[in-house]
Amino acid sequence: MRRLEGISKLSGRERYVDDLPCDGALWGMTVRSPSPRGRIRSIEFGPGVEWSQFVVVDHRDIPGPNEVFLIERDQPVLASDYVRHMHEPILLIAHEDRAMCRAAVKQIRIIIDEQPAALDYRVLPASDQVQRGQDNVLKTLKIEKGDVEHALAEAAHVVEGVYETGAQEHIYIENQGMLAWVEQGVVVTQGSMQCPYYVVNALKHALARDESQVRVIQAPTGGGFGGKEDYPSHLALHAALLALKANRPVKMIYDRSEDMAATTKRHPAQVRHRTGFDASGKLVAQAIDVVMDGGAYVTLSPVVLSRGIIHAAGPYACDNVRIAGRAMLTNAVPFGAFRGFGAPQTLFALERHMDVCAETLGIDPIDLRRMNLIRDGQETATGQVINDGADRERVLDLATKHIELPERREQHATFNITHPFLRRGIGLAMFFHGAGFTGSGEVALQSRVRVAGLKDGRIEVLASSTEMGQGTLTVFTKIAAERLGIDPSQVLIATPDTARVPNSGPTVASRTSMVVGRLVERACDALLEQAGLSRDARGERVQQAIRAWHVAHPNAQLSSEATYERPPGVQWDDNTYRGDAYGTYAWAAYAAEVEVDLRTFTARVIDFVAVQDVGKVLHETLARGQIQGGVVQAIGWALLEECVWERGGMKNCQLTNYIIPTSDDVPPIRVYWMQTPYAHGAQGAKGIGELPMDGPGPAIANAIANAIGVEANVLPLTPERLMQMMDGAHV
Amino acid sequence: MSKTELISVSLTLNGEHRSIEIAPQERLLDTLRYRLGLTGSKEGCGEGECGACTVYIDGLPANACLVLTVQVRGRALETIESVQVDDLGSMHVSGATQCGACTPGVVMTACWIKRHPELAKTHTLRELMAGNLCRCTGYDGIIEGIAGTDCAS
Ligand code: FES
Ligand code: FES
Numbered sequence: 001m002r003r004l005e006g007i008s009k010l011s012g013r014e015r016y017v018d019d020l021p022c023d024g025a026l027w028g029m030t031v032r033s034p035s036p037r038g039r040i041r042s043i044e045f046g047p048g049v050e051w052s053q054f055v056v057v058d059h060r061d062i063p064g065p066n067e068v069f070l071i072e073r074d075q076p077v078l079a080s081d082y083v084r085h086m087h088e089p090i091l092l093i094a095h096e097d098r099a100m101c102r103a104a105v106k107q108i109r110i111i112i113d114e115q116p117a118a119l120d121y122r123v124l125p126a127s128d129q130v131q132r133g134q135d136n137v138l139k140t141l142k143i144e145k146g147d148v149e150h151a152l153a154e155a156a157h158v159v160e161g162v163y164e165t166g167a168q169e170h171i172y173i174e175n176q177g178m179l180a181w182v183e184q185g186v187v188v189t190q191g192s193m194q195c196p197y198y199v200v201n202a203l204k205h206a207l208a209r210d211e212s213q214v215r216v217i218q219a220p221t222g223g224g225f226g227g228k229e230d231y232p233s234h235l236a237l238h239a240a241l242l243a244l245k246a247n248r249p250v251k252m253i254y255d256r257s258e259d260m261a262a263t264t265k266r267h268p269a270q271v272r273h274r275t276g277f278d279a280s281g282k283l284v285a286q287a288i289d290v291v292m293d294g295g296a297y298v299t300l301s302p303v304v305l306s307r308g309i310i311h312a313a314g315p316y317a318c319d320n321v322r323i324a325g326r327a328m329l330t331n332a333v334p335f336g337a338f339r340g341f342g343a344p345q346t347l348f349a350l351e352r353h354m355d356v357c358a359e360t361l362g363i364d365p366i367d368l369r370r371m372n373l374i375r376d377g378q379e380t381a382t383g384q385v386i387n388d389g390a391d392r393e394r395v396l397d398l399a400t401k402h403i404e405l406p407e408r409r410e411q412h413a414t415f416n417i418t419h420p421f422l423r424r425g426i427g428l429a430m431f432f433h434g435a436g437f438t439g440s441g442e443v444a445l446q447s448r449v450r451v452a453g454l455k456d457g458r459i460e461v462l463a464s465s466t467e468m469g470q471g472t473l474t475v476f477t478k479i480a481a482e483r484l485g486i487d488p489s490q491v492l493i494a495t496p497d498t499a500r501v502p503n504s505g506p507t508v509a510s511r512t513s514m515v516v517g518r519l520v521e522r523a524c525d526a527l528l529e530q531a532g533l534s535r536d537a538r539g540e541r542v543q544q545a546i547r548a549w550h551v552a553h554p555n556a557q558l559s560s561e562a563t564y565e566r567p568p569g570v571q572w573d574d575n576t577y578r579g580d581a582y583g584t585y586a587w588a589a590y591a592a593e594v595e596v597d598l599r600t601f602t603a604r605v606i607d608f609v610a611v612q613d614v615g616k617v618l619h620e621t622l623a624r625g626q627i628q629g630g631v632v633q634a635i636g637w638a639l640l641e642e643c644v645w646e647r648g649g650m651k652n653c654q655l656t657n658y659i660i661p662t663s664d665d666v667p668p669i670r671v672y673w674m675q676t677p678y679a680h681g682a683q684g685a686k687g688i689g690e691l692p693m694d695g696p697g698p699a700i701a702n703a704i705a706n707a708i709g710v711e712a713n714v715l716p717l718t719p720e721r722l723m724q725m726m727d728g729a730h731v
Numbered sequence: 732m733s734k735t736e737l738i739s740v741s742l743t744l745n746g747e748h749r750s751i752e753i754a755p756q757e758r759l760l761d762t763l764r765y766r767l768g769l770t771g772s773k774e775g776c777g778e779g780e781c782g783a784c785t786v787y788i789d790g791l792p793a794n795a796c797l798v799l800t801v802q803v804r805g806r807a808l809e810t811i812e813s814v815q816v817d818d819l820g821s822m823h824v825s826g827a828t829q830c831g832a833c834t835p836g837v838v839m840t841a842c843w844i845k846r847h848p849e850l851a852k853t854h855t856l857r858e859l860m861a862g863n864l865c866r867c868t869g870y871d872g873i874i875e876g877i878a879g880t881d882c883a884s
């Protein structure tokens with residue numbers, strides 16, 4: 001089965017939000033803070049603009065609380081008298097002519113009485129920079145197991161290291177955009193998004209409406225990667241406020257530089273490791289400190305930090321572990337969800353550190369990993385007993401086999417002493433990624449899916465899970481068709497429109513195929529019963545029964561729902577951070593071969609192997625595309641993508657100076673599967689989307705360290721940074 | 732600040748002769764998308780970096796975000812809307828599209844490469860495709876798909 005909407009996308013017929021006809025719509029635009037922190041003294045509307053022709057919205061036009069509904073409600077929809085970061089939205093304006101609207105934004109001057117901004121999350125704030133509690137700490141979290149200090153004191157070797165990773169911009173190729181209008185008293189927003197019900201909640205709260213008075217429709221979405229998890233709530237609120245005031249439809253489409261300046265990015269992080277080993281190289285203690293830059297508001301930082309620390313100790317068995325996590329408030333544009341959600345940062349630190357430890361201990365880095373890999377029956381840092389039958393050692397072995405580790409190491413040894421200016425190296429990372437929401441998250445979500453049997457015998461799947469390129473439409477179709485034994489052409493997937501589809505939870509956390517897909521299966525089973533069939537009925541019999549049901553029940557609807565149920569035996573304690581952090585984990589080993597040019601300090605990945613156990617692979621082409629795309633996005637983070645900061649705002653908000661990989665910057669990504677089925681995922685699948693973001697960073701850094709002997713402990717390893725590192729390094 | 736006077740421009744668009752009214756400073760991409768309703772060409776960056784807006788002007792690929800519509804006066808313009816759906820099979824099979832935002836531009840470049848097989852003697856497909864950014868596929872699905880595509884027309 002091929003991607004359902006593939007031809008429509010290839011031929012340019014797919015209609016994204018900016019492609020939708022919208023007669024009589026005004027263009028909406030945003031006036032933003034020019035300063036990272038301070039009190040708004042005045043707003044001046046410049047001369048030469050017919051302001052009466054414009055619709056202007058400020059905080060006083062918000063019917064409900066001036067809060068964007070998320071974990072905490074500290075972030076205003078529009079700043080009223082105070083700004084906490086550059087580009088914070090203050091005013092909205094709309095006009096039917098886009099160019100005039102754009103020109104008018106530039107004629108509005110915001111005067112701020114500035115106050116000292118906190119701009120470095122790694123240092124404690126000066127007293128005049130404190131804006132939350134005593135110390136600007138947004139959130140702390142802790143995982144504790146055994147007695148770390150005692151174990152470190154007794155350890156044969158203790159190895160320390162500090163690792164840092166920078167922010168990353170999503171660069172979904174379709175910028176954020178939203179339409180809003182009012183239809184018979186209902187506020188409707190339609191646009192690019194991952195999570196329609198997040199937008200519903202935001203609209204309900206700030207517009208003081210109940211659920212029947214708001215409706216959210218997802219338009220085909222040109223990439224998300226987490227960047228369209230929470231931000232579309234802001235844009236929908238802005239467009240809705242303008243539409244309500246103008247009494248006309250309003251269209252807001254960001255251009256690339258506004259999108260890069262104003263929307264969220266991956267959290268920068270600094271991770272410290274202090275690790276104890278016994279004389280043989282067995283891990284006896286892991287003390288890990290994780291600090292993340294949360295930016296100016298809480299947004300999703302507590303949950304990003306949570307996933308970050310849970311992954312920080314890696315796929316290894318160790319009896320004594322202490323992980324302390326801290327997210328800091330700064331006056332940077334808020335950081336948010338990005339594929340991996342905190343895990344890429346902590347796994348970079350861990351897996352780079354494992355190579356540093358191996359070197360200190362004089363053990364081969366592959367052997368050190370193998371020796372410490374978690375085995376069935378052993379526990380993770382949170383005390384989760386792993387017993388999934390996955391062969392993690394084989395995952396590791398396959399990666400070393402496919403990258404031809406011993407042979408290439410030998411070739412490199414010769415190459416590196418004979419080539420005048422190129423140096424090659426090889427590096428590996430072993431890691432895991434928990435699928436679905438953390439801890440009790442899935443239970444709290446209570447996700448639902450509905451499946452309807454239509455008059456003509458076709459099936460319709462109704463879920464709020466969105467297609468953003470990852471293949472939701474195709475995978476859901478395949479799951480339903482195979483569950484009922486019918487042809488995929490007999491399955492329809494409803495547009496995620498909150499007037500029709502139930503809340504299946506957000507499209508995040510690699511949960512769609514595994515968790516929501518399983519609900520599709522269960523709703524299909526329930527539909528069979530509803531139609532008077534046994535659960536094992538398949539094929540034409542099913543469609544006949546559905547048609548017959550409709551004949552017997554004219555004007556009635558045949559549908560059934562499934563709601564999430566916690567798999568048996570899963571336990572989690574949010575207070576102690578002990579228990580089963582995730583229903584299951586995907587396991588992976590990635591290996592990179594790099595070539596560093598000593599003339600330009602440019603590092604290139606010349607071969608890449610990705611081996612993973614993601615449970616049952618539901619659709620090989622789509623799954624491979626997820627891994628290849630994720631690996632290349634992570635290669636960008638590792639080598640090219642640097643957010644340059646100025647007063648807490650991104651300075652290089654252009655694709656001209658924020659560089660993402662082109663086809664010519666990356667090699668073919670070689671993907672290999674192991675498929676140990678997961679009993680509670682659709683057809684045995686585990687999550688897959690985020691996993692490939694975790695491994696390339698450390699594998700590449702390890703390969704660069706291997707090639708040129710630098711301490712490659714900071715990402716991105718741009719030519720500038722490598723040049724600095726090589727000053728003084730022995731090459 | 733007020734609305735500008737429109738001017739008239741004639742060109743050949745996907746094989747058809749057209750005369751259109753545009754603003755003098757209008758970008759070709761905006762004319763296509765907002766005046767003519769040809770929304771297949773996408774804006775990813777607006778500054779010639781991403782290739783999502785790729786069209787052919789007199790048979791040569793160009794970024795429609797960098798061209799003023801007045802500049803194509805009297806010229807032959809081809810957009811993604813002119814590509815035959817039947818020619819896209821191998822890209823469909825290989826997973827050349829995911830979110831689809833880069834895809835029309837990718838397909839335009841791919842078809843142009845196919846029209847010019849001599850390029851393959853001097854350049855790799857990866858080099859030839861480097862002007863089209865894709866954030867989803869990691870490029871393997873695209874490169875494999877082009878190797879098997881038949882969109883010469
Ligand atoms: S929009 Fe034209 S090159 Fe990116
Ligand atoms: S398919 Fe999404 S950017 Fe290429």
